[in-house]
Amino acid sequence: MPHSHTVKIERQPPLLWVTINRPQARNAVDGKTASALASIFTDFDADPDLSVAILMGAEQNFCAGADLKAIASDNPELRNPLTSDGIGPMGPSRLTLSKPVIAAIDGYCVAGGLELALWCDLRVATERAVFGVFCRRFGVPLIDGGTVRLPRLIGMSHAMDMILTGRAVNASEALNIGLANRLVAPENLRATAEELALQIANFPQQCLRNDRQSAYQQWGMNEDAAINNEFQLGLKTLASGETNAGAKRFEQGNGRQGRQEKPPKPQ
Numbered sequence: 001m002p003h004s005h006t007v008k009i010e011r012q013p014p015l016l017w018v019t020i021n022r023p024q025a026r027n028a029v030d031g032k033t034a035s036a037l038a039s040i041f042t043d044f045d046a047d048p049d050l051s052v053a054i055l056m057g058a059e060q061n062f063c064a065g066a067d068l069k070a071i072a073s074d075n076p077e078l079r080n081p082l083t084s085d086g087i088g089p090m091g092p093s094r095l096t097l098s099k100p101v102i103a104a105i106d107g108y109c110v111a112g113g114l115e116l117a118l119w120c121d122l123r124v125a126t127e128r129a130v131f132g133v134f135c136r137r138f139g140v141p142l143i144d145g146g147t148v149r150l151p152r153l154i155g156m157s158h159a160m161d162m163i164l165t166g167r168a169v170n171a172s173e174a175l176n177i178g179l180a181n182r183l184v185a186p187e188n189l190r191a192t193a194e195e196l197a198l199q200i201a202n203f204p205q206q207c208l209r210n211d212r213q214s215a216y217q218q219w220g221m222n223e224d225a226a227i228n229n230e231f232q233l234g235l236k237t238l239a240s241g242e243t244n245a246g247a248k249r250f251e252q253g254n255g256r257q258g259r260q261e262k263p264p265k266p267q
């Protein structure tokens, strides 16, 4: 795993904690931070002992987007996050990344920070989280998937409202429109994200990754093509033996994997 003072990692198999660590800049992403994130997530995907990553920001903020001072500067030492390495800050796309990532969001999650959260599979937010396309007022475009993923996630009406007005969306609205999956008190953020991540990490992984990939791959396809794609991917999982083993556990009444003897109750 690479080390960078602007991104902190804690490797706790099966989980990887990734914290953007530039609190003095509200965790804005400069060129070095973007490169560090890209290689951290590439390594995460390749590490057989890791199943789920959790992305956070240091000191009560998730991320204030791209580093505007680096964009404004002519100093080559301050690498411009928009142009420095030609890749998005997260490196692997969601289609190539095989494992889930959870965003644990406190405070500001705006502009490119919102795009980072949209890149993640799930978003746990605190009651004081604030979301928004704040770059609207500075003329910096969303070029890290924001205009693609926001409408797909929350629908064009809510997305266009956010994109055109750049307004601040509070945590309860974020939950209502599907931008956040869970809302928690700030002191429970880490524990809730961990619980969710461990729940996911304890399931049979090939099948879980199969269904995740399947959903992303099929997002823009027509129904028949999508169902065919789902079937082809599913066949690989069926051939792996994992499905058969799970069915046997059910038959024998000892659902050990995930320790879920009983089906989950609604929360």
Ligand SMILES: CC(C)(COP(=O)([O-])OP(=O)(O)OC[C@H]1O[C@@H](n2cnc3c(N)ncnc32)[C@H](O)[C@@H]1OP(=O)(O)O)[C@@H](O)C(=O)NCCC(=O)NCCSC(=O)C[C@@H](O)C[N+](C)(C)C
Residues within 6 Å of the ligand: 024, 025, 026, 028, 064, 065, 066, 067, 068, 069, 070, 081, 082, 089, 108, 110, 111, 112, 113, 115, 134, 135, 136, 138, 140, 141, 142, 143, 144, 146
């Ligand atoms: C986040 C914020 C609401 C926080 O407000 P606050 O009142 O809590 O804190 P603050 O006093 O405004 O900021 C604290 C410090 O944090 C710095 N800071 C805050 N956001 C920054 C940023 N984006 N870049 C560099 N420094 C940033 C401030 O300059 C300041 O530094 P100083 O103490 O040296 O003066 C406020 O700072 C703010 O609006 N920041 C700008 C957010 C913004 O518009 N970002 C857009 C970036 S463009 C973008 O992300 C588009 C994206 O597609 C790009 N990419 C593809 C690369 C991902």
